[in-house]
Amino acid sequence: MFKKGSLILLAILLVLSIVACDSKSSTDGGSSTGEKKVKISYLTHWAAPQVEQLKSAIKEYNKIEPNVEIEVRAVPFGNLLTTLTTQSTGSGAPTITSIYELWLPQLVNDKIAAPIPAELESEVQSNYPEGIINAITINGKVYGFPNEVNLYALNYNERLFKEAGIAAPPKTWDELVDAAKKLTKKDASGKITQQGFGIITSWNSGVVHPWLSLLYSNGGELLGSDHMPVLDSKEVKETTELYQKLIFDEKTTDPSMSIANASTTGPYLDNFANGKTAMIIMANWWQSALEDSMGDKFADIKTAPIPVGPSGSGSHSVSYSWLTSVNAKADQSQQEAAWKFLKWLNSGESGENGSSAMGDMLMGMGIMPSRNSDIEAHNTDLNSPFLKPYVDELKNAKSFPIVLGGNELTTTLQQQLEQMEFGQTSQNDTLENAQKSLKDLMSQFYK
Amino acid sequence: MLKPRTLAAVGFLTPGVGLLSVFIIFPIILTAWVSLNHWSMMTPISEMNFVGFENYTKIFDQDTFKKALANTFVYSIANLAMMLPLSLLLGLLLYQAALKGKTIVRTLLFLPYIIPSVAVAIVWGYLYSPMYGPFNEILAFFHLPTQEWLGSFDQAMMSLVILNVWQTLGYYVVIVLAGLTEISQDYYEAAAIDGANSLQRLFYITLPLLKRSLSFIVVIMTINTLQVFDPIYVLTQGGPANSTTVVSYHMYDTAFNFGNAGQASAMAFILYLVVLFFTILQLRLFKTDY
Secondary structure (H helix, E strand, O other), X not given: OOOOHHHHHHHHHHHHHHHHHHOOOOOOOOOOOOOOOEEEEEEEOOOHHHHHHHHHHHHHHHHHOOOEEEEEEEOOHHXXXXXXXXXXXXXXXXXXXXXXXXXXXXXXXXXXXXXXXHHHHHHHHOOOXXXXXXXXXXXXXXXXXXXXXXXXXEEEEHHHHHHOOOOOOOOEHHHHHHHHHHHOEEOOOOOEEEEEEEOOEOOHHHHHHHHHHHHHOOOOOOEOOOOOEOOOOHHHHHHHHHHHHHHHHOOOOOHHHOEOOOOOOOHHHHHHHOOOEEEEEEEHHHHHHHHHHHHHHHHHEEEEOOOEOOOOOXXXXXXXXXXXXXXXXXXXXXXXXXXXXXXXXXXXXXXOOOOOHHHHHHHHOOOEEOOHHHHHHOHHHHOOOOOHHHXXXXXXXXXXXXXXXXXXXXXXXXXXHHHHHOOOOOHHHHHHHHHHHHHHHHHHHOO | OOOHHHHHHHHHHHHHHHHHHHHHHHHHHHHHHHOOEEOOOOOOHHHOEEOOOHHHHHHHHOHHHHHHHHHXXXXXXXXXXXXXXXXXXXXXXXXXXXXXXXHHHHHHHHHHHHOOHHHXXXXXXXXXXOOOOHHHHHXXXXXXXXXXXXXXXXXXXXXXXXXXXXXXXXXXXXXXXXXXXXXXXXXXXXXXXOOOOHXXXXXXXXXXXXXXXXXXXXXXXXXXXXXXXXXXXXXXXXXXXXXXXXXXXXXXXXXXXXXXXXXXXXXXXXXXXXXXXXXXXXXXXXXXXX
């Protein structure tokens, strides 16, 4: 009878109890003494096909390194941080984990993420772009092997563009509004049946990253050099005015078509895949989701740089990367085995045609790898009409601020922006509230 | 030296009290203690920092928590307002001896209750889909305006309430039916001899004698709805624009996504006190003398 919320209450209570009882025990029982196998685990958010690829790679690795047993644990993206939070200090803690770079400062602060051993640091420094390495470097230490890199761009449906007589994707905000007007269709009651420009709601990154890509392309910033928000700038005001224009003035965007569910899919994806949304700002990783939903019609989907705002000097989208880290609480033999495996997994020895196995797995999901040799090895696939503009824009992309409390910062900003998108607060109130909330939050971590 | 009778009592009580202490009392005390500390769940509990009531003042400074608390009450009251009369009406209807097929109706009503909440939420996500959902298809077929359901700031919460009513109504109808079977037919026969009509029998016999069942329904429904989580996690993530954020969901976000176990525990403790307060209040209000 006492279900639903009580499960959450009970989960928190039990986790507290378990952690309380288990605070001394932080590694699993694997040992590498003598001929004994070292047991390690790999926690990932990948889908089943990539998990199978990872298992195949482990089989290959076991041919050259038979004394390591690697267990793969897969959870949905939405549960990855939760799993890490609840398991990171327990006896069954994962040894290797895929993590979003935004979580790294907290994991380093909590001594969960181990810095890469000195002998492997040059391996990372010489094989990955500098910007990617900087994003996973804290206090001069690199905290793992970078893997995927994602950035945002304007995705548009070329068929709908042709039907509306639009020859090319918009390059500026004025062109964006103009195209959105031409692409919007309404029924007799004025209800939008096809929206010119789509937004995403109910998912923090889905709300914040496209908005921030537009802000970056208008010359603005989210945080200053002191880690405090700078949402009182002219550039930020212009960005929210663009949303105001698209949603309320020109009525080319319908927030009710924007909802995302717990799996970061849902109506916003369905509407774009079914030709009910003509343009949307999204990251390259959703290629496989679009291909699955659209089949042959995926060929209609094209990519263009983020349109530039009136105060901007060029297109600058938000980029973020993921890395594979090793649990600092694992015992020494496990950490050594984990780093050795990761070195192999990310090297040209493990994959096909000069790519690493990691590069092959990421490309299997339509995700850009960050290792230079992987990008070269997958050059043909990365030159597809959908992905090429993303690859080209990587050099202009700006990283999402990597700060303590980054996840809470994203959610707090999401909540404020959604208030504006659903007409619950004015632009000015939205920005004032967001500035205050983010300042309060950042003040907890940075003085 | 303990007497054998005392020893036996201790022996029989120890397993029950022990389990209760480990799984109920200790976690409650621990939650209360954590709520007075600053603690990331990724660090050992020994590294907690005592901050007194700071977590409580901080959560009451948050607009999101206040909104979540208000939404939780709205959800609970809306469920009570819809489900209590509905379960009573359906219970009375299904209790009629002359009604054919009532066993099938009872089974159908109870069926959604045994389906896992997450599965129900996923199915209702498709039913509510604004573009292709069956609900809007039906409305469009009858030339009625289609609705935005979960995509609307104003409709999302009510959509979740309807989902819960559909899923749990059968359970409360069963409780009403159980209450009705406990009422002796002698009262109705005596009333019939006195010339009471059916409405008088309902208001002067049935409802007063159903008070215990109805109070049980109110208490259990309040407890369950104040702790709603599954449909919000699966379908709305608290959106649009915080219109469906409830305390349990905000607590989950704070603990597991923001790593702030201290504030999450403060929220858990507030929710615990709220549930406790309403349960005691309702039990006192519905207290029966028989």
